[in-house]
Amino acid sequence: AEVVIVSTPADAGSVVADEIARLIFTNPDTVLGLATGSTPVPVYEALRSRLAGVDVSRVRGFALDEYVGIEPGHPESYRAVIHREVVEPLGFNPDLVRVPDGSLAGIEHAGADYEAAIAAAGGVDLQILGIGTDGHIGFNEPGSSFASLTRVKTLTEQTRSDNARFFDTIDDVPRHCITQGLGTILRARHLVLLAFGAGKAEAVAAAIEGPLTAWLPASAIQLHPHVTVVVDEAAASTLK
Numbered sequence: 123a124e125v126v127i128v129s130t131p132a133d134a135g136s137v138v139a140d141e142i143a144r145l146i147f148t149n150p151d152t153v154l155g156l157a158t159g160s161t162p163v164p165v166y167e168a169l170r171s172r173l174a175g176v177d178v179s180r181v182r183g184f185a186l187d188e189y190v191g192i193e194p195g196h197p198e199s200y201r202a203v204i205h206r207e208v209v210e211p212l213g214f215n216p217d218l219v220r221v222p223d224g225s226l227a228g229i230e231h232a233g234a235d236y237e238a239a240i241a242a243a244g245g246v247d248l249q250i251l252g253i254g255t256d257g258h259i260g261f262n263e264p265g266s267s268f269a270s271l272t273r274v275k276t277l278t279e280q281t282r283s284d285n286a287r288f289f290d291t292i293d294d295v296p297r298h299c300i301t302q303g304l305g306t307i308l309r310a311r312h313l314v315l316l317a318f319g320a321g322k323a324e325a326v327a328a329a330i331e332g333p334l335t336a337w338l339p340a341s342a343i344q345l346h347p348h349v350t351v352v353v354d355e356a357a358a359s360t361l362k
């Protein structure tokens with residue numbers, strides 16, 4: 123992987139937003155893989171100025187994951203987050219930006235449908251990734267197969283407590299999710315993994331320098347030929 127160490131999350135946002143804007147200028151049909159959570163926020167913020175006045179009406183997006191069984195209108199559903207933080211501020215066509223369907227009604231088909239939609243769009247050009255403190259990417263928790271495709275997973279207690287800040291109490295954090303698999307993520311043409319803060323340092327070092335293991339799902343990125351890791355000093359602090 124190419125490792126870029128930046129001073130601040132805002133600097134990381136600029137670096138990655140420049141790359142995404144360049145892709146969209148070159149190809150108006152660019153397909154973006156979108157992460158949620160705190161990490162990608164500076165990327166989406168920096169994209170506002172980069173894409174102002176640019177025709178983004180054909181840009182497609184696929185979110186990494188969604189909670190299962192969360193109320194459809196819940197403000198912390200990833201459908202709502204992607205709409206609020208990406209689709210609306212950047213002016214993307216909402217019909218071209220998809221989030222896995224975490225509703226119980228369609229859950230049996232949701233994974234296969236999502237894979238088919240990604241394939242029909244021609245695959246993801248650039249996938250934005252955060253990393254969990256337990257080494258997950260998407261919601262591929264430790265033990266996830268490197269060949270996995272979009273499917274339902276159980277969130278670890280670590281992830282539920284990490285994400286409790288978005289909910290009133292930890293009991294409100296859903297227990298299950300639907301996530302792109304590691305195999306899905308590895309099919310994207312360029313992976314851009316971001317991480318900020320000392321809390322991510324161990325996971326980042328294990329992902330880049332540790333052994334390939336399902337117990338550190340982000341280590342799967344070592345199998346990909348085009349990976350950029352953008353970290354601040356704190357998140358880079360345990361890299362060799």
Ligand code: F6R
Binds near residue numbers: 156157158160161259
């Ligand atoms: C979010 C996702 C997760 C997060 C990870 C880090 O769509 O797939 O892998 O990227 O949990 O979360 P933050 O950025 O909130 O620290």
